[in-house]
Amino acid sequence: MEEDIKKRLERDLRLAASRLRRMGALTAIEERPGPLGANSLGADEGDVIQANESREIGFATREVLVARVNRLSAALDRLNRGEYGICVECGEPIARARLRALPEVQRCVQCQDGLERRRLERGDERLTLRT
Numbered sequence: 001m002e003e004d005i006k007k008r009l010e011r012d013l014r015l016a017a018s019r020l021r022r023m024g025a026l027t028a029i030e031e032r033p034g035p036l037g038a039n040s041l042g043a044d045e046g047d048v049i050q051a052n053e054s055r056e057i058g059f060a061t062r063e064v065l066v067a068r069v070n071r072l073s074a075a076l077d078r079l080n081r082g083e084y085g086i087c088v089e090c091g092e093p094i095a096r097a098r099l100r101a102l103p104e105v106q107r108c109v110q111c112q113d114g115l116e117r118r119r120l121e122r123g124d125e126r127l128t129l130r131t
Contacts, residue, residue, distance in 0.1 A: 009103055013072040020065050071104040087111050
């Protein structure tokens with residue numbers, strides 16, 4: 001069972017890292033100063049808005065992928081230390097179904113729910129992934 005988990009974590013990590021590398025090929029275009037298409041003949045306000053929106057989506061996607069790579073790496077570290085599948089907050093086992101759905105999670109459902117509730121109470125509106 002542990003070997004299957006390790007293989008899945010490694011596979012998911014390779015896939016996420018590969019997507020990041022492919023996105024890196026677009027970096028030169030995305031990070032050019034000014035909106036894309038703004039200097040093109042016939043570019044209008046709609047073109048500029050669409051180009052800026054596309055660039056922002058690319059940045060957000062990259063940020064999500066970097067976070068996933070970090071979570072998957074941390075899960076592999078926990079697996080190697082014999083701590084995988086144990087909630088980092090309460091020390092109780094994380095449900096197998098949860099680990100199958102999100103192999104990189106580090107908290108049980110109850111502790112994740114508590115974390116999200118505390119964030120809402122503080123007014124922290126950042127998207128909270130169930131990890």
